[in-house]
Amino acid sequence: MAIEKKPEDEFDTVFSQNDSLELSSHHDYVTAQTRIFKIIVIGDSNVGKTCLTYRFCGGTFLKNPEATIGVDFRERTLELDGESIKLQIWDTAGQERFRKSMVEHYYRSVHAVIFVYDVTSLSSFESIPEWIEECRRHCVGPLVPRIMVGNKCDLRDRREVPTTAAQCLADSYNFPLFETSAKEPAEKEHVDAIFLTLAYRLKSHKPLRLKQPSESNIRQLWNQREQEAATCQC
Numbered sequence: 001m002a003i004e005k006k007p008e009d010e011f012d013t014v015f016s017q018n019d020s021l022e023l024s025s026h027h028d029y030v031t032a033q034t035r036i037f038k039i040i041v042i043g044d045s046n047v048g049k050t051c052l053t054y055r056f057c058g059g060t061f062l063k064n065p066e067a068t069i070g071v072d073f074r075e076r077t078l079e080l081d082g083e084s085i086k087l088q089i090w091d092t093a094g095q096e097r098f099r100k101s102m103v104e105h106y107y108r109s110v111h112a113v114i115f116v117y118d119v120t121s122l123s124s125f126e127s128i129p130e131w132i133e134e135c136r137r138h139c140v141g142p143l144v145p146r147i148m149v150g151n152k153c154d155l156r157d158r159r160e161v162p163t164t165a166a167q168c169l170a171d172s173y174n175f176p177l178f179e180t181s182a183k184e185p186a187e188k189e190h191v192d193a194i195f196l197t198l199a200y201r202l203k204s205h206k207p208l209r210l211k212q213p214s215e216s217n218i219r220q221l222w223n224q225r226e227q228e229a230a231t232c233q234c
C-alpha cells in the first residue's frame with residue numbers, strides 16, 4: 001500500500017508501507033518504509049527506452065519489444081546505505097500518436113528525467129533539445145535531476161552521433177552523459193549505474209512539494225492505457 005506522508009514541512013515524500021517483507025520484481029526486499037521516486041524516460045520512438053528500462057528492472061534484454069502505447073510502468077527497489085529506495089520508472093511512448101492523452105501525466109510530480117537518443121540515429125539526437133523543451137513547458141523544475149543517455153553503442157559500425165558532440169550538448173545543459181547498450185550483456189552494470197546515479201542524487205535531495213501518484217491513480221492510468229489500446233485503429 002502506498003501512503004502519503006503528510007508533510008509538516010514543505011516537503012512531500014511518499015513512503016510505501018508494508019506489513020511484511022515483500023519480494024520486488026528484482027528480488028530486492030522492501031522493508032518497512034521505502035521512499036518512492038518517479039523517473040520518466042523520454043526520447044524519440046525506437047531509441048530503446050523500453051529495452052533500457054527492462055534491462056534495469058528485469059535484468060535481461062527484451063527481445064522484440066512493441067512500440068510503447070501511453071506508458072509502461074516498471075520498478076526496482078534498491079538498498080542504498082541502509083535505506084530502501086523504490087524507483088518507479090515511467091517508460092513513455094516516443095510516438096506522438098501514443099503520447100497525446102498521457103503527456104500531462106508523464107510530467108506530473110516527476111523526480112527525475114532520463115533523455116534517451118540512439119547513437120546510430122542523428123535525428124534522435126537532434127530531437128533531444130525538443131524533449132528538453134517539452135519538459136520545461138510542463139514546468140519540470142530546474143532542480144529535478146536530468147541525464148542524457150546514448151543507447152545502442154553495440155552497433156559500432158552504424159554510429160552517427162560522436163561522443164564529442166553528445167558531450168558538448170550534455171555540457172551545454174549541465175546534464176551527465178552516459179553512452180551504453182541495453183542489448184550488450186557486458187553493459188548491464190553500466191545501465192544499472194545510470195539509474196544508481198539518479199537514485200543517489202534523489203536520495204540526497206528530498207523532493208520539493210511533489211505529490212506522488214497513488215496506487216489508485218496508477219491503476220486508473222493503466223485502465224486508460226488499456227482503453228486506448230483497445231480503441232486504437234492500427
Ligand SMILES: Nc1nc2c(ncn2[C@@H]2O[C@H](COP(=O)(O)OP(=O)(O)OP(=O)(O)O)[C@@H](O)[C@H]2O)c(=O)[nH]1
Nearest residue numbers: 045046047048049050051067068094152181182183
Ligand atoms: N542493437 C541494439 N538494439 C537495441 C538496443 N536497445 C533497443 N534496441 C532495439 O531497438 C528497437 C526499439 O527498442 P524499444 O526499446 O522498443 O524503443 P523505444 O524507445 O521504447 O520505442 P517507443 O516505445 O516506440 O518509444 C528494438 O528493435 C530493440 O530491439 C541496443 O542497445 N542495441
Ligand SMILES: [Mg+2]
Nearest residue numbers: 049050067068
Ligand atoms: Mg517503448
